[in-house]
Each structure stands twice: as structure tokens, then as C-alpha cells.
Amino acid sequence: MSQFTHFDARxxxxxxxxxxKKDTHRVAEVRGEVVMSPATLQLIQQGGMTKxxxxxxxxxxxxxxxKRTPDLIPMAHPIMITGVNVDFKFAPPDRIExxxxxxxxxxxxxxxxxxxxxxxxxxxxxxxxxxxxxSMRIENIRLVHKSGGKSGDFIREGEQPWEK
Amino acid sequence: MSQFTHFDARxxxxxxxxxxKKDTHRVAEVRGEVVMSPATLQLIQQGGMTKxxxxxxxxxxxxxxxKRTPDLIPMAHPIMITGVNVDFKFAPPDRIExxxxxxxxxxxxxxxxxxxxxxxxxxxxxxxxxxxxxSMRIENIRLVHKSGGKSGDFIREGEQPWEK
Amino acid sequence: MSQFTHFDARxxxxxxxxxxKKDTHRVAEVRGEVVMSPATLQLIQQGGMTKxxxxxxxxxxxxxxxKRTPDLIPMAHPIMITGVNVDFKFAPPDRIExxxxxxxxxxxxxxxxxxxxxxxxxxxxxxxxxxxxxSMRIENIRLVHKSGGKSGDFIREGEQPWEK
Amino acid sequence: MSQFTHFDARxxxxxxxxxxKKDTHRVAEVRGEVVMSPATLQLIQQGGMTKxxxxxxxxxxxxxxxKRTPDLIPMAHPIMITGVNVDFKFAPPDRIExxxxxxxxxxxxxxxxxxxxxxxxxxxxxxxxxxxxxSMRIENIRLVHKSGGKSGDFIREGEQPWEK
Amino acid sequence: MSQFTHFDARxxxxxxxxxxKKDTHRVAEVRGEVVMSPATLQLIQQGGMTKxxxxxxxxxxxxxxxKRTPDLIPMAHPIMITGVNVDFKFAPPDRIExxxxxxxxxxxxxxxxxxxxxxxxxxxxxxxxxxxxxSMRIENIRLVHKSGGKSGDFIREGEQPWEK
Amino acid sequence: MSQFTHFDARxxxxxxxxxxKKDTHRVAEVRGEVVMSPATLQLIQQGGMTKxxxxxxxxxxxxxxxKRTPDLIPMAHPIMITGVNVDFKFAPPDRIExxxxxxxxxxxxxxxxxxxxxxxxxxxxxxxxxxxxxSMRIENIRLVHKSGGKSGDFIREGEQPWEK
Numbered sequence: 001m002s003q004f005t006h007f008d009a010r011x012x013x014x015x016x017x018x019x020x021k022k023d024t025h026r027v028a029e030v031r032g033e034v035v036m037s038p039a040t041l042q043l044i045q046q047g048g049m050t051k052x053x054x055x056x057x058x059x060x061x062x063x064x065x066x067k068r069t070p071d072l073i074p075m076a077h078p079i080m081i082t083g084v085n086v087d088f089k090f091a092p093p094d095r096i097e098x099x100x101x102x103x104x105x106x107x108x109x110x111x112x113x114x115x116x117x118x119x120x121x122x123x124x125x126x127x128x129x130x131x132x133x134x135s136m137r138i139e140n141i142r143l144v145h146k147s148g149g150k151s152g153d154f155i156r157e158g159e160q161p162w163e164k
Numbered sequence: 165m166s167q168f169t170h171f172d173a174r175x176x177x178x179x180x181x182x183x184x185k186k187d188t189h190r191v192a193e194v195r196g197e198v199v200m201s202p203a204t205l206q207l208i209q210q211g212g213m214t215k216x217x218x219x220x221x222x223x224x225x226x227x228x229x230x231k232r233t234p235d236l237i238p239m240a241h242p243i244m245i246t247g248v249n250v251d252f253k254f255a256p257p258d259r260i261e262x263x264x265x266x267x268x269x270x271x272x273x274x275x276x277x278x279x280x281x282x283x284x285x286x287x288x289x290x291x292x293x294x295x296x297x298x299s300m301r302i303e304n305i306r307l308v309h310k311s312g313g314k315s316g317d318f319i320r321e322g323e324q325p326w327e328k
Numbered sequence: 329m330s331q332f333t334h335f336d337a338r339x340x341x342x343x344x345x346x347x348x349k350k351d352t353h354r355v356a357e358v359r360g361e362v363v364m365s366p367a368t369l370q371l372i373q374q375g376g377m378t379k380x381x382x383x384x385x386x387x388x389x390x391x392x393x394x395k396r397t398p399d400l401i402p403m404a405h406p407i408m409i410t411g412v413n414v415d416f417k418f419a420p421p422d423r424i425e426x427x428x429x430x431x432x433x434x435x436x437x438x439x440x441x442x443x444x445x446x447x448x449x450x451x452x453x454x455x456x457x458x459x460x461x462x463s464m465r466i467e468n469i470r471l472v473h474k475s476g477g478k479s480g481d482f483i484r485e486g487e488q489p490w491e492k
Numbered sequence: 493m494s495q496f497t498h499f500d501a502r503x504x505x506x507x508x509x510x511x512x513k514k515d516t517h518r519v520a521e522v523r524g525e526v527v528m529s530p531a532t533l534q535l536i537q538q539g540g541m542t543k544x545x546x547x548x549x550x551x552x553x554x555x556x557x558x559k560r561t562p563d564l565i566p567m568a569h570p571i572m573i574t575g576v577n578v579d580f581k582f583a584p585p586d587r588i589e590x591x592x593x594x595x596x597x598x599x600x601x602x603x604x605x606x607x608x609x610x611x612x613x614x615x616x617x618x619x620x621x622x623x624x625x626x627s628m629r630i631e632n633i634r635l636v637h638k639s640g641g642k643s644g645d646f647i648r649e650g651e652q653p654w655e656k
Numbered sequence: 657m658s659q660f661t662h663f664d665a666r667x668x669x670x671x672x673x674x675x676x677k678k679d680t681h682r683v684a685e686v687r688g689e690v691v692m693s694p695a696t697l698q699l700i701q702q703g704g705m706t707k708x709x710x711x712x713x714x715x716x717x718x719x720x721x722x723k724r725t726p727d728l729i730p731m732a733h734p735i736m737i738t739g740v741n742v743d744f745k746f747a748p749p750d751r752i753e754x755x756x757x758x759x760x761x762x763x764x765x766x767x768x769x770x771x772x773x774x775x776x777x778x779x780x781x782x783x784x785x786x787x788x789x790x791s792m793r794i795e796n797i798r799l800v801h802k803s804g805g806k807s808g809d810f811i812r813e814g815e816q817p818w819e820k
Numbered sequence: 821m822s823q824f825t826h827f828d829a830r831x832x833x834x835x836x837x838x839x840x841k842k843d844t845h846r847v848a849e850v851r852g853e854v855v856m857s858p859a860t861l862q863l864i865q866q867g868g869m870t871k872x873x874x875x876x877x878x879x880x881x882x883x884x885x886x887k888r889t890p891d892l893i894p895m896a897h898p899i900m901i902t903g904v905n906v907d908f909k910f911a912p913p914d915r916i917e918x919x920x921x922x923x924x925x926x927x928x929x930x931x932x933x934x935x936x937x938x939x940x941x942x943x944x945x946x947x948x949x950x951x952x953x954x955s956m957r958i959e960n961i962r963l964v965h966k967s968g969g970k971s972g973d974f975i976r977e978g979e980q981p982w983e984k
Contacts (some may be wrong), residue, residue, distance in 0.1 A: 017903030060388045083509030128170045161290035224880045236387030247673030345739030466633035575837030656766040784826045797958035
């Protein structure tokens with residue numbers, strides 16, 4: 001099972017040794033979606049324009065969660081991320097798209113931080129709307145782009161640009 | 165926007181007042197999936213049987229994350245969950261199903277705790293396998309069943325029993 | 329030094345034993361202020377009405393901090409607060425007033441949770457505005473009202489009602 | 493609202509990108525006060541000299557809180573502070589002055605860490621004395637001095653030296 | 657492996673379901689030791705009497721750690737402890753004895769909280785003295801007494817009373 | 821008391837200033853033991869081979885705890901460890917040996933992180949087995965080896981190699 005770097009030769013989980021790696025500029029972009037009833041989506045849209053800002057709270061939650069990644073993911077290294085953006089896009093009739101971009105000048109990538117930011121932003125949307133819609137689903141959380149580090153860049157095929 | 169209980173009359177986010185609610189037995193069941201390449205799934209299956217137990221680590225991460233829910237979700241109440249199970253099922257050729265069941269004897273439901281447990285278990289699977297497969301996706305995280313409390317039971321239609 | 333309950337007879341700090349106390353409904357209200365230049369206050373007011381919502385972020389930070397109180401204050405008991413509100417009021421030309429109300433059905437009071445919520449909301453306002461005004465001051469954080477529990481109610485004299 | 497760097501062009505909160513900034517030696521000094529009845533101040537003074545050391549506990553709380561700053565302040569960067577001092581001075585008849593000095597060799601300043609250390613030290617004094625004095629107030633938390641980084645030094649006018 | 661309640665019938669780790677258990681008064685007492693060179697012990701004793709209070713800091717650390725137990729021990733339930741005492745005794749020529757007593761009115765015992773308090777108090781003593789003595793050892797951390805709950809009381813044989 | 825670097829000249833605890841220190845590669849190895857009844861040891865051994873993996877859970881707990889060290893130990897610096905291994909060895913008839921190795925490229929040593937990892941792994945073994953054996957003891961937690969940094973290497977005399 002040597003392909004899974006998070007295990008040693010005897011199969012024991014470990015935090016991979018990155019001591020000798022160099023600091024490089026790294027970026028990761030992750031996206032995901034919350035699917036809901038059209039009526040719920042409309043309530044959120046109205047709130048964002050007037051008052052009761054679901055997405056404002058979810059953005060703060062996502063940014064803070066990126067910082068908690070090493071507390072949540074057992075083998076994740078403690079790292080000092082240097083920038084986080086969490087954005088949302090309404091995709092009527094029934095979904096909200098979420099995007100997180102995380103940056104670092106460090107020894108390891110930040111895809112886990114971006115995945116955690118999107119996941120917790122999605123969970124927060126669920127939490128704030130669950131009184132009106134318990135059927136919401138969190139969908140399609142995936143790494144869209146990653147750059148920096150020795151393993152080279154990753155670009156997921158078939159993704160649309162975020163801003164039109 | 166009175167339908168969203170997490171906002172007051174002026175649209176300001178708040179932690180909903182549950183002081184006067186009674187303790188009742190409550191249960192929530194949440195499921196989700198990690199979709200990956202068939203080769204990655206086979207690596208995880210082999211590890212689980214011999215050594216390098218991805219799912220064992222993900223289970224611990226999910227259970228611990230359930231306890232961290234109030235630290236992550238801004239308006240979630242601090243609560244004392246009384247039981248957590250996190251389970252996995254291989255769904256060849258390309259996915260792992262995750263299920264969390266959370267219990268409490270308390271004033272509020274535990275769906276956020278179960279959703280967080282599944283989300284962090286999924287993120288941990290991603291983390292431990294990302295060296296071999298960056299294209300994995302987290303899919304279909306949803307509340308399957310909920311009981312206890314004044315708002316009544318919730319059963320998502322069309323779900324299969326977990327164990328056959 | 330027997331008056332300080334957080335020390336035992338030999339002067340050693342301890343978490344006071346509340347095992348035998350009964351659960352009662354308790355409320356605490358705390359207020360405080362951030363004093364800044366009139367220009368900074370105007371920038372925040374403009375943002376709140378259009379975009380760039382400093383107070384929205386500070387409210388989330390204050391509510392989340394109330395939940396972290398036992399992690400921060402060494403002798404504070406871990407408790408399950410059942411409701412938190414954090415509000416703001418512009419007091420031109422140069423200050424923002426902050427108010428937190430915290431509720432519980434528990435064995436001990438929640439003034440520390442309300443004090444922590446106001447303190448962290450104030451710190452967050454400072455953080456978000458420090459690029460334009462490093463001279464801001466946090467002022468007058470005080471318990472305004474407290475009810476529930478054996479020691480009786482506390483009402484600070486000379487306080488104005490929050491809403492006029 | 494471009495002056496507030498914690499918002500992007502559309503007014504969405506973000507963790508400011510500091511990836512490209514250089515590590516420099518930085519220091520921040522923050523002060524604040526807890527105002528109380530003269531009788532309470534005397535109790536604390538007596539305890540410090542014989543037993544029941546309120547300020548010893550508050551110092552530990554302040555130092556530990558400096559490390560928790562990124563968990564509490566939503567847009568604060570995770571950083572590795574390299575030194576913290578928290579000191580106290582009796583200012584009879586009715587107040588205790590608190591000072592925190594925080595140091596780092598890093599990409600961003602440490603004023604939030606020093607402000608958090610003073611705030612939590614003050615809250616801890618309140619907590620340990622609240623059984624005898626609920627009227628205490630936390631006052632005048634302010635940045636006194638800051639050096640290092642591109643934006644230049646900050647020295648608040650009119651401050652007295654800490655040690656006479 | 658049914659004797660280990662933290663595993664289900666298939667051997668998967670779980671947080672044991674205590675939903676149906678009743679709240680009862682429970683107490684746990686744990687003790688442990690830090691063994692060091694006689695010279696190090698003398699330095700700590702001198703500090704405690706005059707200034708530089710190693711044990712004062714270790715006591716705060718132990719009390720705070722008791723509250724963090726569910727964050728550290730994967731299958732431990734989140735609980736609301738209602739009292740903690742951490743005490744120290746010099747045992748010349750070469751050791752410090754540590755004792756923690758934790759109380760609760762709850763559904764499960766508090767021996768893990770008391771064990772964690774003693775462990776972290778011991779680690780803190782090590783940390784504060786390691787510049788002068790790297791050979792210190794943490795020894796004999798054990799449950800001395802436990803009462804409350806359905807499984808009955810536990811009293812370790814051969815233990816001396818703490819206070820003579 | 822100048823020998824204890826964690827206190828200033830007046831005996832006040834502080835986080836030692838390491839701002840000016842250089843990053844160097846550092847490693848620390850810590851070992852400890854959990855002593856139990858032979859019957860308990862056999863149950864754990866059987867579980868590890870078939871199902872109910874006590875040591876797998878304890879390993880995850882130890883690795884995660886290494887990352888929480890600055891949250892637990894008051895004067896410990898926040899640092900970014902770059903690798904952690906936690907291993908176990910059965911020492912029949914009545915004990916399990918634990919070893920943690922922690923690495924960093926940083927300004928300060930990692931012995932506290934390794935000591936914390938071993939302590940929490942031992943506590944987790946206790947937690948998972950306490951239903952069958954409350955008499956277990958945690959023994960002999962000690963630094964075995966340390967390298968890197970200005971103070972030179974430390975090798976404890978009389979230790980056996982971990983792997984034979």
C-alpha cells in the first residue's frame with residue numbers, strides 16, 4: 001500500500017514527513033453546491049438583498065474553518081495559510097454554488113483547507129435554513145485547481161470559469 | 165424573513181433561544197458518498213483488509229468532528245451528544261458510502277452533528293488518498309432520518325436500508 | 329481570602345464545585361464600546377448599508393466566542409448556553425455600542441459568556457478597521473443586568489434602555 | 493469601501509492575501525485596565541502577596557489566549573508568535589493596569605494577539621473576583637506601540653512608560 | 657471483543673450510547689508523579705515560596721485540560737464537569753506528586769477528565785523545567801478512587817491518604 | 821530563579837522570546853508505557869489482529885494531540901510540526917510500550933509535542949479499555965532522544981533500540 005503516503009511500510013497511519021520540503025507559493029480552488037427547494041433558494045436570495053444574510057454568516061464560517069483544518073483532519077499538517085476567499089453564486093432554480101480559494105507560502109498544499117472551507121460553508125447554509133427545508137443536499141465538493149509544489153499543477157477538466 | 169429562525173426581526177443572525185425547551189431523546193442519521201476512481205477504491209479495500217486502514221482513521225475523525233460542531237457552525241448550540249456511530253460501505257466500482265448516527269437527550273436536534281461527522285469523514289478519506297487521486301468528489305450528503313423534538317420525525321423518501 | 333470562591337482554603341486556584349446546584353433559567357446582559365475616529369465610524373456605517381459588513385462579521389465572532397468561554401477563562405465551567413444575541417448601535421460621532429445577551433438553563437451564571445461575546449465582537453471590529461485607524465479603543469465593558477440563580481438579580485444603576 | 497482591506501471589491505469579507513509579504517521582526521504592545529471597588533483591589537493585592545494569586549492565573553490565561561487569536565478573530569491569519577509577556581500593575585485605589593507584549597518574525601503584525609491577551613487577562617480577573625464585585629469594568633484597551641512591517645511604526649501619544 | 661464497549665459487534669470504534677443513562681453525582685480522583693533530579697526539585701520549591709511559580713502555572717494547565725478532554729480522547733463524551741481541583745505535594749528528594757479531583761452530575765464518569773488533568777499538569781512541569789533537566793520522567797498516573805454511576809465504586813488498594 | 825527560562829527576572833511566567841532564533845531541523849523521540857492486567861493485554865492483542873483496533877484509535881489520538889500541544893501547555897510556542905509517527909509494541913505479560921517521533925524545521929524543539937503525543941495515546945488506551953480494567957497505570961514517559969538546536973543533542977542512557 002505504498003501509494004498511500006499517509007501510511008508507513010507496516011500500514012500504520014502517520015503524519016507524512018515534510019521537514020525537508022521547501023516553501024513555495026501554493027493555491028487551491030475548491031467548489032461545491034447546496035441543493036434545495038426553489039422556495040428556500042428564494043428566501044435566501046431575498047435575505048441577502050434586504051436583511052438576514054445567510055451567505056454572510058456562511059462565508060465567515062468557511063474562512064474560520066479553513067484555519068481549523070489541522071484540528072479536524074487527523075494527518076493534516078499544521079500550516080499558516082496566508083489568504084482565504086469564500087464566494088457564493090445563486091444557480092436557480094434550486095442551488096447555491098460555493099467556491100473557496102486558499103493560498104500559502106509553505107511546504108505543503110492547501111487543498112484540504114479549501115475543501116474544509118467549502119464543506120463548512122455548506123453545512124452552515126444547511127444549519128441556517130433547516131427550519132424551512134430539511135431535504136437540502138450537499139453535492140459535488142471537488143478540487144478544481146491547484147498550483148505550486150513538486151507534484152505539479154492540477155486542473156479539473158470541464159469546469160466553467162467562476163465569473164462570467 | 166421570519167421563516168429563518170436564525171435571524172431576529174431585524175435580520176440579525178442569532179443563536180436561537182432554546183432555554184425553555186425540554187430535553188427529549190433525539191436521533192439523526194446522515195449519509196454521504198466519496199466518489200473516486202475504481203483503482204483508488206481497490207487500494208482502500210486492500211488496505212482495510214490487510215494494513216493501512218483509511219476507513220479506521222476516517223471513522224475516528226468523523227466521531228471527533230461531531231463533538232466539534234458548535235466550534236464550526238456559528239449558530240449551532242453547544243450540546244452534549246450521548247452516542248455516535250460512523251460506518252462505511254464499499255459501493256464498487258467507484259464509491260464509498262458513509263453513514264453517521266448521532267444521539268442525544270437534549271433540547272435541540274443533532275442533524276448538524278451527524279452532517280459534520282459525515283463531512284469530516286469524507287474529507288479525511290480525501291486527505292489520505294489524495295496522493296493517488298486528486299479527482300475524488302464528495303457527493304450527496306443528506307439527512308436520511310431524524311426523530312425526537314417538537315417538529316416531528318423526518319424520513320427522506322426513497323432511501324434504502326443501510327444493512328441488507 | 330475566602331471571599332474569592334475560585335481559591336481553596338490554602339489559596340490554590342480551583343474550578344468551584346457546583347455539582348449540587350440546581351438548573352435555573354439565567355440571563356446576562358453585557359455592554360461595551362469601541363471608540364474610533366469619526367471618519368472610521370462613517371466608513372463602517374456606509375459599509376453596513378451597502379456592502380462590506382463589519383458588524384455582520386463581528387456579530388458572528390461574538391456569538392462563536394460565547395461558546396469558547398470555557399476554553400479561554402481558566403476557572404469557567406463548561407456550560408451549554410441556550411441562546412445568544414449580539415447587537416450593535418452607532419453612537420456618533422465616534423463610537424459603536426455593543427450588547428450581548430446570553431441565556432441558559434443551568435447551574436451557573438452566564439456573565440462570563442456575555443462578557444466574552446462583547447470583548448471578541450469589539451476585537452473583531454478593531455481587526456477589520458485597523459488598516460485605517462490604529463487608535464481605536466475598547467471601552468466600558470460591563471455587566472448591565474443578570475438574573476437567575478441563588479445570588480439574586482443584579483441591575484447596574486444608571487444604564488439606559490438599549491432600544492429607545 | 494476599498495480602505496477596509498478585509499473586504500474585496502464587492503464587499504465580501506476575506507482573509508487578506510499576505511502570501512507575498514516577507515517575514516520581519518514585529519512587536520506590539522497593548523494596555524488595558526480593570527476598574528473595581530477599592531475593597532476588591534485590596535483583596536487581590538493581599539492574595540498576590542500571600543496566597544490566592546488572581547494575577548498569576550490571569551497571566552496564564554492571557555498568554556494562552558494570544559495563541560488562540562486566529563480561532564477567535566474571523567479574518568486573523570494563523571501565525572506563530574515567538575514571545576509573549578503579560579504584566580500587571582496596581583493603580584490604587586480602584587484599578588489594575590494590564591500590559592501585553594507580543595513578538596513575531598512573520599508576515600503580519602501581532603496587535604490582535606496582544607489585544608486578545610489583554611482582553612482575556614481582564615476577563616479572567618473579572619471571573620475570579622465576580623463573587624465579591626459584579627460592578628467591575630474593563631476599560632481603555634488600546635494599542636500603545638507597534639513596530640516592524642511595511643506600514644511603519646505606531647506610537648500612541650501621551651502614554652507613560654510602563655516601569656517607572 | 658464485546659468486553660470493550662468502545663467497539664460495536666463488528667469491531668468498529670464508536671462513542672458508546674449513554675442516552676438512556678441517568679444523571680448521578682460522580683467523582684474521580686487520579687494521582688501521578690514527576691520524577692526529577694534533586695537540584696531541579698529544589699529550584700521548584702524555592703520558586704513556589706518566593707517567585708516563579710511552576711506549580712501555579714501547572715495547576716491552571718491541568719484544570720483547563722480537564723475541560724478539553726473530549727477534544728483529545730476520541731471516544732470520550734462531551735460532558736459538563738462541575739468542579740476540578742489540582743494539587744501538588746513535594747516528595748523529596750526527587751519527585752512531585754500530583755492529584756486531580758473532578759466532579760460531575762452526569763451520565764458518565766469523569767476518570768478521563770481527571771487523568772487528563774494530571775497528565776497535562778505533569779507535562780507543564782516538564783515544559784517549565786526542561787531547560788535545566790531533560791531527564792525528568794512522568795510516572796505512575798493512576799485512578800485512585802471513583803464513585804457514582806451503575807458500575808459501583810472503585811478504590812485502588814494500598815494508596816495513602818493525600819493529606820497527612 | 822534565572823535557570824527557569826519560562827520566568828522573567830521578577831518571577832513572572834512568560835512565553836520565552838525565540839524571535840531571533842534560526843530555523844533548524846529538529847527531532848524528538850519520546851517513549852512511555854501503559855501497564856495493565858495480562859488479560860487486558862490479551863484482549864487488545866486479539867482485537868488488533870482481528871477487529872476492534874484499540875491501538876489504531878490511540879495512534880490517531882496521539883498524532884492529533886501533538887498538533888494541540890500549544891493549546892494545552894501554557895508557555896509552549898505555536899509551531900508547525902512537519903512529521904509525526906506514533907508506534908506501539910506489546911511487552912507481555914502486562915504492558916504496551918508507546919513511542920512518538922516528532923520533526924520540525926523550526927525555532928524551537930519538539931519534545932513537548934512528542935511527550936503530549938505519547939501521553940494522549942496512553943490516555944486513549946486507558947479510555948478504550950477502562951470498562952474491563954480500571955487499574956491500568958501510565959508509566960515512564962520520558963524523552964529518549966532529541967537533536968537539533970543550539971543546546972545540542974540529548975540521548976538518554978540505557979535505552980534499548982525500538983526495533984530489534
